[in-house]
Amino acid sequence: MRYLLLLFLLPSMLLSQRTLSGTVTEAGSGEPLMGVNVYVPATGTGVQTNAYGFYSLPLADTTVPVIYSYLGYASDTVRQGRGSVVDVALRPSQSVLTTVEVRVGSRVRGTEVSQLSLQTVNELPVLFGEKDIMKGLQLLPGVSNPREGFGGLYVRGGSPDQNLILLDGAPVYNAYHLFGFLSVFNADALQRVTLYKGNFPARYGGRTAAVVDVRMKEGNRSERHGSGGIGLLTSRLTLEGPLGKGKRASFLVSGRRTYADLLLGLVTPKGEKRTLHFYDGSFKLNYALPRGDRFYLSGYTGRDAFGSAYTRPGGTERDGFDWGNRTLTARYNRVVGERAFLNITALYTKFDFTVTNEQIVRDTLYGLEYFSGIQDAGITLDLDLYLGAGHTLRFGAVAVRHDFTLAALSRRELGADESVATQRVRAPEYALYAEDEWQLSDRVEINYGLRLSLFAPVSGPIYAGVGPRLSFRYRYSPALHLTLGYARTTQYLHLLSNSGPGLPTSLWVPASNRMPPQRGQQWSAGTIYQRPASPWTFAAGLYYRRMRDLLGYRNGATFLLLDVFDQPERSGRTDLIDNVTTGSGRAYGSEWSGNYQSDRLRLNLAYTLAWVSHRLAGVNAEKYFAANQDRRHDFTLSGSWQWRPDLLLTAAWSYGSGVPTTVPNSIYSAPVLPGFTNTRIDLDHHTERNGYRIPAVHRLDLALQWKRHPRWGEAYWELGCYNAYARANPFFVETRYRQDRRRVLTKTALFPLIPSVAYNFSF
Template sequence: MRIHVQTILLCLFFINNLWAQNGLERYTISGYIRETGSQEALIGVNVYLPGTTTGTTTNTYGFYSLTLPAQDSVRLAYSFVGYEMAGQAISLRTNQTVNIFLTPGRSLAEVDVKAGRLTEKVSESAQMSSIEIPVSQIKKIPAFFGEKDVLKVLQLMPGVQKGSEGQTGIYVRGGGPDQNLIILDDAVVYNASHLFGFFSVFNGDAIKSVELIKGGFPARYGGRLSSVIDLNMKDGNREKLHGEGGIGLIASRLVLEGPLTKNKKGSFLISGRRTYLDILAAPLIRAQSGGSLTAGYYFYDLNAKANYDFGPKNKVYLSGYFGRDRFYANDKTADTDTGLSWGNATGTLRWNHLFNQKLFSNLSLIFSDYKFQISSVEKSTQDAETYSLYYNSGIRDFSLKYDLDFYPNPQHSVRMGIQSTYHRFTPSAVVLQNASINQSINNVNNIDVLESGIYAEDTWRPSSRWRVNGGLRLSYFQQKDVAYVRPEPRLSAAYILKPDLSIKASYALMNQYVHLLSNTGIGLPTDLWVPTTDRVKPQQSQQVAIGMAKDFTTGGSFTNGLTLTVEGYYKSMSNIINYKEGASFLLINDPTSANSVRWEDNVTAGRGWSYGAEFLLQKKVGRFSGWAGYTLSWTQWQFAELNGGKPYYPRYDRRHDVSLVGIYDLNKRVTLSAVWVYGTGNALTVPVGRYETYRPSNALVYGGTPGIVQSFFQNVRTADDYGTQKNSFRAEAYHRFDVSIQFHKQKKHHERTWEISVYNLYNRRNPFFYRLESVAATSTTPTRTALFRYSVFPVVPAVSYNFKF
């Protein structure tokens, strides 16, 4: 590692000297940009020379660097959504360190929007297919049961499909749920769902920023085909102790943050959230069972983070997440205990080092662990037998990551780095014990693999009209004697036709070495993570996109801060895997044989393709904000051993998808918001008919008359006929309307907010699943079989109380 780092630094020094040989004396302005009152580092702040296209943005840690020609006086502007703009006059005759503090709140006024750009214009960025949503906006959007959810807000964006009613599953541009790289402070989160997918694991009060990338992926990201969801936790308040939280119908949460030491060089943050569904339901369950049954479900999660500055050039961050879902049932009558639990644990230790004003580095040690467990214990007091069954699966990662940010001049912003991850997969771990016969079986099937990558990318401004981000990632994977080395070129470019209007294009090749096996397609915890092996190849995708971007920076108060993006894309995917017909990795009838059957025997490999167009009109600032999104798309899969080898539409293929989101600050005390969504129904496989089978009885049954057979057949069985075409049935369209109103009040020492929200206001009975059922005969109709639609959530009102101090 040391040799590689020294080589990289030597190359950067050589490149910097070449760029400097242009006959002009140049100096560098660099520093950190933080929030006034908390010293929270701000990501993506726009730093620029007013009236020009020269500028840069802060990185993940709030650092910026801008090299300019020498001059007696230069004035830089600093702007960010949700903050008052700031300016700084500088005499540029030597390198300067300029740290800036931005004051939150005032950019909501239209006068601040007119003063200059609040973020880098979408028309001036080389990056496309990327969406950032201010966390302050997420907190104002109506939510299911009043629980603010980052992933459900992302589902409202074009190109992103939801799984089923209420689910947090993310399906991006035809990709499956395993094709999304979800990162929290550099750590991968493998299962991001609570309550069987109805809530995500991310507590919005602890999140600082969220970015979704659907295509044109920068080279620093790898390992997935469809999207990157990059989340960063808050650093913590360095000035004073601060807290915020909320009490809802099913869960409560609390965040505390403050300085670590009196010198304000460090801070901490800790947050917790827990549902109390088990406490509310326990009395009802005991009453209905006569006291013989105890059952419940709950989830909780914890976020913690600490950071400290060891001088101006070294900073250390330590962050972690731990969450768990648990369902339990104890039946005293049957003397059984049943349990189901799953959860994530992550930890990240990061060291920032500033070599000089142009070169910033970060070293990360990362841990991620996901576990799923089923337990069943059955006791018999009659013969003193005890039978225990434990089924486990999971994935555990240890990663080392080193990144460099290099800012040689305003035309170039270079990033490069290396990452290596040691994976341990446990797709099957069965423990069986039977005390009566002294039987104990412990089958653990661990798979160890190594996944690495090295990358370099450059955001380049070759002229006033061109913006280019080019890069190359080289990925490496090894599992026993199987190894893959694959290059992944990336390119995004924008051509500025005129101020505030540009056309864009991108290409990205991605490889994925881990896979998710799912029977349901809705992201349940029973889905299994498995690696590439000697029999299962890596997934690969190629995606091209073209589009246009428009910033509305002049005009009335309504259009200020408004952006419009229109994109078309085509994506092909190869070596995607799926279960064979009727296959399941969890062998219910004979779980002890799971170790003797390789999971590869139950899967089949195929290909897929997706194409479509996306429209997004977004406004992040002003008294009225929100967005309108529309997606037109087609997605198909093809497997040799499924659907007779013919292409078919996967479950989450949707032809049309519409989302309208509006937020209006009526005044300082009242905020109104509403969401309306519409989507073409899911593609499903449902029975097309039902037939009956009969089995002869073991003995003849005679009636009252000797020798006359009354009944010869018994045990009538029914079976459903699913036809020959997979997912040939299209569910009814999905649509709903959500509203909320927030009442804010600023007290002397704290702020409180009451929120009243209604999910599915007009009580649309959206389909959750379909089933064939028999309809009894009437006086006018015979007995018949009909397809019934079942819904889950009618209109759902919610009330929550939120506070800050």
């Protein structure tokens, strides 16, 4: 009713007030800046730019000065005179002291949202020197990684499949290369990475844990530029610039490829051929239409291949994994009047994988091919209405068609015809949302909303979800802000996977009778302490999550296709649904962070104290047990020091207490055929799931960047050292027999001290 009333009042409001609107971009590149504070000191009111740099602010007197300020950029003060449309270009600042003005009128976003600094990502010391936004996100409080070296994210006790990862609005279903060691995102091509930890606004939905919203750069509208790097594992190149005359259009293309094949070749025996490589590429075009409208087209494609081929007397054998993503986003922006912003997005995304096993023995082919995937096509409509200073109403509608290829098997034996069994499921998902972001006073700000969703598979039950969202911010003093949040979320897609590293062979499946949608609720409270002009910022938060209809694994479940290969004749009888069970979960904890930033020194500290437990039907007597994500202590300290103008030293130390895992408690001998033969096998018995904690992990990573200034641009060499004190951090634990036949528990580590060198450049 309230919204109806506002809609009725809207035309009169639009007519009755003068409005200042426009777009804020980065000077030089023309990239739009999101979250810029547009502040009117005379009235004490302000507004922030949206994801496309657009703002709209009602002003009674359009001659008063307006300050445009953004962290890391020099502020600009504009007396715009009589004009009602003001586009502003901010220049990146060399000194953080200029951010003082920013804080005067800034609106603290709370502990629920983190915008990752891409500069920080480029400075981080990482494995093999490969810059990765996921490794940057892992340094935030409340975020941890599944296993050392992996890029997956556990956000506030959620599993990686509970994170919605968006690239220009299109979901990316498997965001990792090389079995999870590296994300698919090339940091050179990115404009912004935003993480919402649980309490995400109503415009986001479809997952229960977190949203990682990745936006690509739009391409420099003024000049042609390029950037890239040559590292131990990959090389990459990004080019961007204006298209045509008039600076109406720009482009960006980016590509990356690994040459891990070469390293693998060093250890490949004769008669074998091994494949291990990935590539990815992305592009973006944007075109400014007359009247300020904009059209964007962006896309991504990437693929991994991992396989081996053996040649032996009498035959050959070939095994392979092959997986990849594709996304395509077409977006149209239109400023309606001066106080409404319309965004229409058409999106397409696809993830698929193929597993192949072929043997040719005496000219006879025995083959097995397994492929699966998910494909989405959809359209979203977003309308932002700027009702007043600090008051924005957002509406939207989403329609997405999911197409699942659950499992397909292709067998060719003894020259017989190829048989293909494919199971496809189509499931449309719809959502409507409304969100009201309102600065009630200079102290109180509220964002409340509602998301209604509907999941309607072509066959099977229909599910609906109601997702209220609330975020409340209170400025107790200029330095101290308090936040409260609540969100209820629904997830209609499940990922069937093993509990270890998320392999690309994991299957996305729709909610069904036996696997109803996951539902989550989260309550959070936080505080941020940031004194004006102080280089220090402190934040602390508490959260509590409840999860319902959580998907878990029955004892003995397996989804690994290698197991199918072990017994291909049984694969046709395996019902994957039989492997899963459902239950509930809870996660709670506290997050602490501190940041220091001066001209030469930057320090970030994050600590998380967390508990995560699940209760699953048929597991551990249906009592709550420590979930895989249950890492009690997670501590990171990272920083950089500008030693000399051309030398930057960076370091990151991280500590994570051990996560639970399942190890056998006892061993016993069993007859192959009870009561008849005496051929025996040894079996392990696990008393409980996740009853053992693997040892803690900790390591120190270091890097030194040496900047050069060649005539054609800028460049820097980076020398890195991953795991500087060579800590054997466990990747997994297992039992093994020693030479004296004593059975022991062992930990397997993957990464000793690993030096790296990389050359990065921009022009």
